[in-house]
Amino acid sequence: xxxxxxxxxxxxxxxxxxxxxxxxxxxxxxxxxxxxxxxxxxxxxxxxxxxxxxxxxxxxxxxxxxxxxxxxxxxxxxxxxxxxxxxxxxxxxxxxxxxxxxxxxxxxxxxxxxxxxxxxxxxxxxxxxxxxxxxxxxxxxxxxxxxxxxxxxxxxxxxxxxxxxxxxxxxxxxxxxxxxxxxxxxxxxxxxxxxxxxxxxxxxxxxxxxxxxxxxxxxxxxxxxxxxxxxxxxxxxxxxxxxxxxxxxxxxxxxxxxxxxxxxxxxxxxxxxxxxxxxxxxxxxxxxxxxxxxxxxx
Amino acid sequence: xxxxxxxxxxxxxxxxxxxxxxxxxxxxxxxxxxxxxxxxxxxxxxxxxxxxxxxxxxxxxxxxxxxxxxxxxxxxxxxxxxxxxxxxxxxxxxxxxxxxxxxxxxxxxxxxxxxxxxxxxxxxxxxxxxxxxxxxxxxxxxxxxxxxxxxxxxxxxxxxxxxxxxxxxxxxxxxxxxxxxxxxxxxxxxxxxxxxxxxxxxxxxxxxxxxxxxxxxxxxxxxxxxxxxxxxx
Numbered sequence: 165x166x167x168x169x170x171x172x173x174x175x176x177x178x179x180x181x182x183x184x185x186x187x188x189x190x191x192x193x194x195x196x197x198x199x200x201x202x203x204x205x206x207x208x209x210x211x212x213x214x215x216x217x218x219x220x221x222x223x224x225x226x227x228x229x230x231x232x233x234x235x236x237x238x239x240x241x242x243x244x245x246x247x248x249x250x251x252x253x254x255x256x257x258x259x260x261x262x263x264x265x266x267x268x269x270x271x272x273x274x275x276x277x278x279x280x281x282x283x284x285x286x287x288x289x290x291x292x293x294x295x296x297x298x299x300x301x302x303x304x305x306x307x308x309x310x311x312x313x314x315x316x317x318x319x320x321x322x323x324x325x326x327x328x329x330x331x332x333x334x335x336x337x338x339x340x341x342x343x344x345x346x347x348x349x350x351x352x353x354x355x356x357x358x359x360x361x362x363x364x365x366x367x368x369x370x371x372x373x374x375x376x377x378x379x380x381x382x383x384x385x386x387x388x389x390x391x392x393x394x395x396x397x398x399x400x401x402x403x404x405x406x407x408x409x410x411x412x413x414x415x416x417x418x419x420x421x422x423x424x425x426x427x428x429x430x431x432x433x434x435x436x437x438x439x440x441x442x443x444x445x446x447x448x449x450x451x452x453x454x455x456x457x458x459x460x461x462x
Numbered sequence: 463x464x465x466x467x468x469x470x471x472x473x474x475x476x477x478x479x480x481x482x483x484x485x486x487x488x489x490x491x492x493x494x495x496x497x498x499x500x501x502x503x504x505x506x507x508x509x510x511x512x513x514x515x516x517x518x519x520x521x522x523x524x525x526x527x528x529x530x531x532x533x534x535x536x537x538x539x540x541x542x543x544x545x546x547x548x549x550x551x552x553x554x555x556x557x558x559x560x561x562x563x564x565x566x567x568x569x570x571x572x573x574x575x576x577x578x579x580x581x582x583x584x585x586x587x588x589x590x591x592x593x594x595x596x597x598x599x600x601x602x603x604x605x606x607x608x609x610x611x612x613x614x615x616x617x618x619x620x621x622x623x624x625x626x627x628x629x630x631x632x633x634x635x636x637x638x639x640x641x642x643x644x645x646x647x648x649x650x651x652x653x654x655x656x657x658x659x660x661x662x663x664x665x666x667x668x669x670x671x672x673x674x675x676x677x678x679x680x681x682x683x684x685x686x687x688x689x690x691x692x693x694x695x
Contacts, residue, residue: 240554
């Protein structure tokens with residue numbers, strides 16, 4: 165019994181102006197990975213490699229126990245893929261698409277698909293070209309979920325959606341998560357969406373994974389500390405300082421290894437801790453990316 | 463997690479069939495619309511005049527090549543342009559099945575009117591009093607149309623580019639005219655062309671065989687090039 169759903173080992177892919185560099189990650193069965201990166205960071209390339217649609221130059225890729233891209237046909241029987249740049253056939257109806265998918269996937273669940281049609285407020289007899297962007301995304305998601313996939317690969321599915329449609333899509337994904345055997349790989353540059361549904365987080369920047377860990381651990385480690393430092397005081401060495409802002413007297417420190425013991429140490433040295441704030445995933449992502457870019461300019 | 467050994471190299475013919483039917487369904491109006499155009503062209507022959515026969519052949523060629531080229535555009539170029547390729551490639555489909563489906567969907571649609579029209583044209587030439595000597599030349603030109611269509615389909619499948627497909631269509635049209643002229647003046651064909659009996663000379667047989675080989679080579683090359691691709695999106 166293998167409990168790893170996705171395994172990437174040393175995966176690289178070179179394009180003329182971009183390098184996906186030595187990507188390694190494991191995704192256990194039943195987990196939800198939020199894959200966060202700026203535009204052009206390598207999110208879509210990674211997902212396309214996972215789908216077998218792009219062949220890696222080096223490294224190995226295992227998806228649901230299948231080596232990719234060689235065994236993509238077998239793997240894709242159990243994958244639901246929705247991408248921001250994926251379109252359905254405009255001249256065909258949603259009902260035609262549902263029948264087409266049902267003819268391919270023996271595990272297609274028509275009653276669940278019908279439920280999603282109602283929940284997403286879609287009309288099966290409507291042609292795809294008559295749907296709004298939000299409805300098209302929901303239709304694509306319906307076609308992916310109806311086939312009961314063991315792995316959902318979602319490449320920026322909520323991009324361009326209005327708040328109502330985004331909420332509907334995320335709510336359905338949350339409902340899907342009730343099935344503990346289902347694994348989700350969710351890429352987005354919208355950290356709010358990722359924060360809501362993910363239990364693991366990966367940051368990717370300029371083709372490299374710069375963080376990969378449990379969401380709660382990540383949120384626990386990062387803190388913004390505001391201090392008041394009198395002229396005579398000397399601050400202790402903070403572990404994991406990523407960014408120092410503010411002024412000399414009123415510094416604002418961002419640390420990725422927050423230790424409560426340092427607070428009392430500061431106070432012992434005459435500094436006043438004004439506040440210790442948790443950071444949002446977006447703030448952590450931006451601070452992480454900026455600090456690494458300062459260390460390793462392009 | 464399952465990891466049962468499976469022969470992944472095996473082609474899933476059921477999937478290929480579904481993809482072919484998908485393309486035909488999505489382009490059904492164009493396919494259906496070409497039938498009356500083809501029949502109308504054929505009807506001109508019934509007037510019984512030699513000029514009408516030539517006009518009919520020209521119109522039929524235009525319909526066949528036009529439908530073939532348009533279908534190649536719609537089923538290959540538009541798949542990428544309209545971003546439906548990601549949807550299709552997200553299904554349990556390999557590059558081999560995708561390529562086979564695209565070639566077959568286009569080729570079968572072409573072959574149905576092509577076979578009917580070629581058989582019709584040859585049938586008319588076999589009628590008593592007809593210029594039977596034209597049969598080898600007509601057969602050569604019919605197969606030449608098959609070759610050019612294979613070239614157009616291959617360009618569409620391999621490049622997925624409107625520009626390259628246009629180049630292929632232009633080359634095909636030009637090639638058809640030039641080769642038609644060359645064959646009509648080939649020593650082993652020209653002297654017998656307007657006679658009342660059929661002469662399958664070594665030259666006409668060699669050209670026919672070469673045309674079939676070129677068509678097969680184009681299709682084999684398409685699969686080879688597709689197998690070398692590393693990116694499908």
